[in-house]
Amino acid sequence: xxxxxxxxxxxxxxxxxxxxxxxxxxxxxxxxxxxWFYQAPGKDREAVAAISSDGATNYADxxxxxxxxxxxxxxxxxxxxxxxxxxxxxxxxxxxxAWPGPCTVANASRxxxxxxxxxxxxxxxxx
Numbered sequence: 685x686x687x688x689x690x691x692x693x694x695x696x697x698x699x700x701x702x703x704x705x706x707x708x709x710x711x712x713x714x715x716x717x718x719x720w721f722y723q724a725p726g727k728d729r730e731a732v733a734a735i736s737s738d739g740a741t742n743y744a745d746x747x748x749x750x751x752x753x754x755x756x757x758x759x760x761x762x763x764x765x766x767x768x769x770x771x772x773x774x775x776x777x778x779x780x781x782a783w784p785g786p787c788t789v790a791n792a793s794r795x796x797x798x799x800x801x802x803x804x805x806x807x808x809x810x811x
Contacts, residue, residue: 686708686709686710686712686715686781686782686800687708687709687800688706688707688708688709688779688780688781688800688801688802689706689707689708689779689802689803690704690705690706690777690778690779690802690803690804690805691704691705691706691707691805692704692705692805693777693805693806693807694806694807694808695807695808695809695810696769696807696808696809696810697809697810697811698769698770698771698809698810698811699768699769700769700809701765701766701767701768701769702766702769702807703763703764703765703766704720704763704764704766704777704779704805704807705761705762705763705764706718706720706761706762706763706764706779706781706802707760707761708760708761708781708800710760711758711759711760712782714782714784715737715759715781715782716736716737716782716784716785716787717734717735717736717737717781717782717783717784717785717786717787717791717792718734718735718755718759718762718779718780718781718782718787719731719732719733719734719735719753719762719779719780719787719789719792720732720733720734720753720762720764720777720778720779720780721777721778721779721780721792721796722773722775722776722777722778722807723775723776723778723804724772724774724775724776727775729778729796730744730789730793731744731780731789731790731792731793731796732744732746732747732751732764732789733747733751733752733753733764733789734753734787734788734789734791734792735753735754735755735762735787736785736786736787737755737759739755740787741753742787742788742789743789744789747766747773750766750767750768750769751764751765751766751767752764752765753765762779764777766807769807769809770809771809771810771811772809773807773809774807774808774809775806775807776804776805776806776807777804777805777806777807778801778802778803778804779801779802780792780796780799780800780801780802781799781800781801782798782799782800783795783796783798783799784798
C-alpha cells in the first residue's frame with residue numbers, strides 16, 4: 685500500500701501565495717502520474733494540476749499562470765506553488781498518485797478511482 689501525505693495548507697489573504705507539498709511512501713512502476721485536486725464545499729473534486737515522472741505538466745484553465753506543479757528527482761515528492769490566490773481557490777486540496785496516463789487534468793478526473801489519495805490539506809483565501 686502506498687501512503688500519500690499532503691502538507692503546507694493554510695490561510696492567506698487574496699493575492700497571497702502558498703506552497704503545498706505531497707510525499708508518497710514509496711515509488712512504484714505504476715507511479716507515472718501525480719497531481720493535485722481541489723474540492724470546495726458542496727462541489728465535486730476536480731483536478732487542477734498534473735505532472736508526469738518525466739516532468740511534463742498540465743493545468744486546469746482556472747489556475748494556469750498562477751499555480752506551478754513540480755517534482756523532486758525521485759518523484760516521491762511533488763509541490764504546488766500557488767500565487768495570486770483568490771477566494772474562489774478556497775478548498776480542500778488533495779494529492780493523487782499513480783493514475784494511468786496520460787498525465788493530464790482531464791484524464792486525472794476520469795481515472796481518479798485508480799489513484800492513491802492523501803487526506804487533504806485546507807487552503808483558505810480571504811478577501
